[in-house]
Amino acid sequence: MNQDRKYTRSQDSSLLVRSINASQRYMKAFSRCIPSKPLRPSLPPTFYRSAAALLLPASSFPLPNSSPPHSLVETFASLCQRGAFSDAIAAMVSLEGHGLRADPISYLNLIKLCIRNNAVDEGRLVHRHLSSDGDHPKLFLSNTLMSMYTKFGLLDEARQLFDRMGERNVVSWTTMISVMTNLKRNEEALRLLISMQREGVAPNMYTFSAVLRACQTLASLWSVHCCIVKYGLESDVFVRSSLIDVYSKFGDLDYGYRVFKEMATRDLVVWNSIIGGFAQGGDGYKAINLFTQMRRMGFLANQGTLASVLRACTGMVVLEMGRQVHVHVLKHERDLILNNALLDMYCKCGSLDDADAVFLRMSERDVISWSTMISGLAQNGRSSDALKLFDSMKILGPKPNYITIVGVLFACSHAGLVEDGWYYFRSMKKLFDIQPGREHYGCMVDLLGRAGKLEEALKFIQDMNFEPDTVIWRTLLGACRVHKNATLAAHAAKEILRLEPDDEGAYILLSNIYADSHRWNEVEQVRKSMGDRRVRKEPGRSWIEVGKKIHVFIVGDMSHPQADGIEKELSRLISRIANIGYVPDTDFVLHDVGKEQKEESLRYHSEKLAIAFGVLNSTRSKPIRIMKNLRICGDCHTFAKLVAKSEDMTIIIRDPVRFHHFQDGACSCGDYW
Template structure:
């Protein structure tokens, strides 16, 4: 039963005072209860009561209660004045309902004042797609004779931040100068700084800043922030110093922006000074400042250490989505700490902090790095529940995560679910198809005529995929489309074409593309040098390197890896030493472990095992598994058992489950007839669950890739293939072929060993190529492992017998067999 009051001025005043007091104390429910009590007791609330309640709703962005107050007022006999109606426009505008704000404005009629116009201009200016309406309202206001105030100027300038309205913004700038508002009011100056900054005209923004007679901390912070956001960190730091000189004390927003700028500069020393200043000012626990510090320490840490960043995070009193996202991002970007990022994400969920699109995007990258689709599936489920699946940054991360886990069907579903497919989305799915050798699906997607145009990155990625599987036909189709779409002048695409033709075994077409490049960069030269080196044309590669130096194109670290590899492929020891020393002497390039590995390979394969060991001992850093594996390969070639065992021991200490080291050591024992030791190595592999990569050869015939494993009988033409093999075996034996039984690493009878030799995958692929293609087309074969000595000798004789050219790419280089001779000069 409601409490009844007698009508009296005293009771009305008491209830009104109670309502106002409740609002001031933040007890909004009590205030509305008082309003209900007044209505129930037939006490009419006055306009002041409604205004007080409405302004509390504006502060709280509480549109539901704001609408209720509006409705109550319309039902009452109280006539709203311009103050109340202007407050309604402000409420609806700030809560995102521009249509209700417009309705109130339109119904005001003669009650519209300057505040009404400025509120409506500001409302339109802050809503995407309504900027032109803000300009129209500004012009209507001028036609009606109103003199704009600072808020009108600020609103219309904000509406003109970009696009077709920029010229109007510049005109308004001149108007503000003429009317004196630029020098008289800070909000107009801030709006102008923002307008110029958002059109990337920081010079004009700085002129406005410098021309302001008075500046407060907001103005300084705005200019510093815009410099930092647009990558002009040095200017931001210079301005921050000037702000301090002028006696202004930075707030949390200033510090957050300047720390971000220092992070871009990579100046940890200055960042530490800013950290100290934040502590002195009592701002180090602020979320924005803490997140900036966390990001700075994560990006500047040596060897990806997150210790300092974690200390910042752990000291924060409260964590919100921003701080959680910052620390998770730090762990993902630091490299190799993706599991820790996932653990933190789980703690974030347990702490009832709701992830946003940036959190999800980052944690999906961690799953992609780990190739862990299981955790990725769970996170995808949370994304779906949160309704964020169509967001581009999340969709792109989902495509990448599923692609790297080899789940292209799920990657395509994530791609198709995106509302707005942009270039990043398309490149992500194309890259996924490429890396998973799904060239047919990639081409189908291209032919679907996506609304988004193809980019140079798309073509580069697809060309790389075609090269990886040796699909010359797909590469040629891409080349045709590149010419049709006009990408032939793009340097990145041209470099990818050189690489594609080279890796598909066509060095002549690679050279033709290279010679057509108008402005060669270091990648162009390096790609062609590497191509020639891998095709056994080392002298040509070194001549091209000299030509590169004469063209004033400076070589980089990768160029020298290609040059040293060229020397290694044909045993040019003297030239190799000369180029190794010239790196640092002539080009100030400090040799890295990859360069030392090239030298170890060059010396070891050429029989200079002692010198190879000496260069390992002279390295300024500890040798890694690559160095020892390279030495072990040389020991296998030259039968150096003692040093081979030592190298294998070193590898297995660094990587106990390294399959290559186990296989090389086993082969070394087997070649020396030490079958018990070889068997022991193989047994150890089984016990440690270390599996040997199966030998695989493949070739493309009639736009289809045919794969062959060792002793493969699954191919539809298996009978014809093995009949051809037997025919070839008989013919090359007449030519003097002697099976190299040392290449059979099993203790069996010699007759059985010879049978095993003719079951190698590259021989099966060659036999298929001979029965399914005709001269003069070269037979192009691709193999995942190095070709064995027996296959190398046999293919030389087969090419002499058949007159066919065979181009074989193994894991190390190309072998072009013609009339019984190989381009490698038997040095591989």
């Protein structure tokens, strides 16, 4: 595969060509505008003329002798109103030269024109003109100037203007608050909310929909929510969509949903907020249900909706549904975010051919597109392709970021490329200006552990400049399990339990490790502390898409309508693979029951039920795809490999972290996960 040819950079053809001769065009326009009636006959023409004479040296626009000066004011007003931008600016310069001022509405129009034309220098010129008489511009003009500066990204200038304004109203404050929330200076935003009220300015719905995004703790959200209720602004759609969004981001989806349900009127953004909330909060099922409801109510999905729905599909790993959403995405084929979401959906659903096709067809690729594809390849066991793609990215892609490097290191560790991993880890700061973070360290522990360098991995953890978390210890624990190092495993498990006393997997492993070395006292102790803590056991769950429906299996639960068939199929599969060497591996069950019971409980692991169901309903031409909430156990892993071989089919199982593509008696993970 020729990577260089395949992954070519999209052409950026946005050349801005501007050739404007403002004064020429102004002259034409000026000659066309002979006013019939003076707009605002305030001072006598002679006044203007004499005032203008004092200032005249600065003027590049000598007035025609025949025209009275106030016609210049009128011309300016008319140019601003008609949107003749550069002519209006030229006219303004001339006004200033003559010491004249026009009406505020014209200036308002002109500032809007500056924004529309992205004309920074002209904007500053207008600001200077409005302040040139030493007075503050009118309040609403100052506000408009502030919002102009924020739209240009000139936040310091906006702030300066705000600080120097003689008078500030709710609009000024809200604009400033928006600046702060956009900068993620959340404390500052909340402090502004307090200051404005102290100065006697009451916030309105604009203020609250902006300030809600600055709530970083549930407590601050509650206080702001109280404030909203107090001002009687809770029913505003904007405020509500913000409320839904922020409650969802704090994981309080129930509350977000309550706010949603209470609403009498909803618009598209409100729907998108609640769908996005569930999609991001991991309840893809609810997100998709709401999407269906939304369409039933006659709302047309836009890019935002579809991106959330794709994320929901990604979270549930429902490839077929994702494909259906893909059809809707075609309407917005140039939307980068949407394409990235699509790319991720295909990667996470284990369909790399589709992901490849999307990636190649994208008209524009940003760092997220490349990172998604690199991690996607690595997670699906195609590490060397991931690294090749990274090489192309270095040549013709955007600058890699923190997450890109996580994907690259993940690929190195999965391909067993210890040296490359070290190289990227050590040089990421120099090469890409990225400081190694927690996730990078985690990848390195994986890299070393996978290669069997367990002591080195432990030393690496101890030498880190931050506290190891459970993710790091679990990584080491996984390596210990594969390389059968009981001592180190016990150490890692203890560390995990110190940080997360309810980690069921760590208890089981620890107890099994002790049992293997016949240290029954310790086994007893572990089991006791597990009982004391009443460790909640998240039941294993697997699901599979068959016939446009999602079938969920829970460990030991045989309530599925086809339970009898599944039971028979399970027996058939077990006896078939027993012929090619399957022996139930009961190491993966807690050592507190007899051998037969252990085999019995293994038999009903949720992924086995799902595999049996999948095989039963399979056409053999397509791979069967199973999703799991927990990591696959070693026995089910062997089971899947052997079933794939004996039934001559591909089985794809996704656990919370990676994919297992089972084919011909082997797995893409190389028996390491």
